[in-house]
Amino acid sequence: DQQVKxxxxxxxxxxxxxxxxxxxxxxSMFDYFLWYKKYPAEGPTFLIxxxxxxxxxxxxRFTVFLNKSAKHLSLHIVPSQPGDSAVYFCAxxxxxxxxxxxxxxxxxxxxx
Amino acid sequence: xxxxxxxxxxxxxRRGQEARLRCSPMKGHSHVYWYRQxxxxxxxxxxxxxxxxxxxxxxxxxxxxxxxxxKEGPSILRIQQVVRGDSAAYFCASSxxxxxxxxxxxxxxxxxxxxx
Numbered sequence: 001d002q003q004v005k006x007x008x009x010x011x012x013x014x015x016x017x018x019x020x021x022x023x024x025x026x027x028s029m030f031d032y033f034l035w036y037k038k039y040p041a042e043g044p045t046f047l048i049x050x051x052x053x054x055x056x057x058x059x060x061r062f063t064v065f066l067n068k069s070a071k072h073l074s075l076h077i078v079p080s081q082p083g084d085s086a087v088y089f090c091a092x093x094x095x096x097x098x099x100x101x102x103x104x105x106x107x108x109x110x111x112x
Numbered sequence: 113x114x115x116x117x118x119x120x121x122x123x124x125x126r127r128g129q130e131a132r133l134r135c136s137p138m139k140g141h142s143h144v145y146w147y148r149q150x151x152x153x154x155x156x157x158x159x160x161x162x163x164x165x166x167x168x169x170x171x172x173x174x175x176x177x178x179x180x181x182x183k184e185g186p187s188i189l190r191i192q193q194v195v196r197g198d199s200a201a202y203f204c205a206s207s208x209x210x211x212x213x214x215x216x217x218x219x220x221x222x223x224x225x226x227x228x
Contacts, residue, residue: 004154006154034216036219041221041222042222043116043118043203043205043219043220043221043222044155044203044219045219046216046217046218046219049216089154089155091155099145099157099160099168099170099171100145100217101157102147102154102155103154104152104153104154105154
């Protein structure tokens, strides 16, 4: 059961432009959402998170938007840099559950 | 300030052998999670452990797989009688004591298991 979906397996963006990565979820019990970045041969690295009581969280070049009614969140990276090229995983969890559900990931390529 | 450590980084086994994957959480972390990433798929939760306790193993296959987190030493994910379908990257993550539901998990570099 794919409770967290990232429908775009890949995204290519020019350096300096905005990257928008999307994520949809089906479980209305999820109340905390995270984005992880993963480079080849490394473990995922936490990037940014958002609680369901908020609709936006910003950290430097990274902003996560949450639309609870649509069960949709997105990660915006602006301006995009070549070093941002990686696989980005969206993850979600609920307060009364221990497991974290991940999407399949989106491979972002930022071209110089 | 060492992060989450996993070893080995690469493990090759023949069908029917046993695989043991080790995870040492970050210092001060007493919660350990194991995830599996199959080729072309996202990370899938397997099991959540605290010291000497399995808290949630709802993502663990019912047969051949087991996990432990002893009082001393690393957490171990054990796969008995491996099959080709077990080939995947296995990631361990840890979070601090008194973890709240919003706590971030810190991931290790993963162990890539290849079953011949």
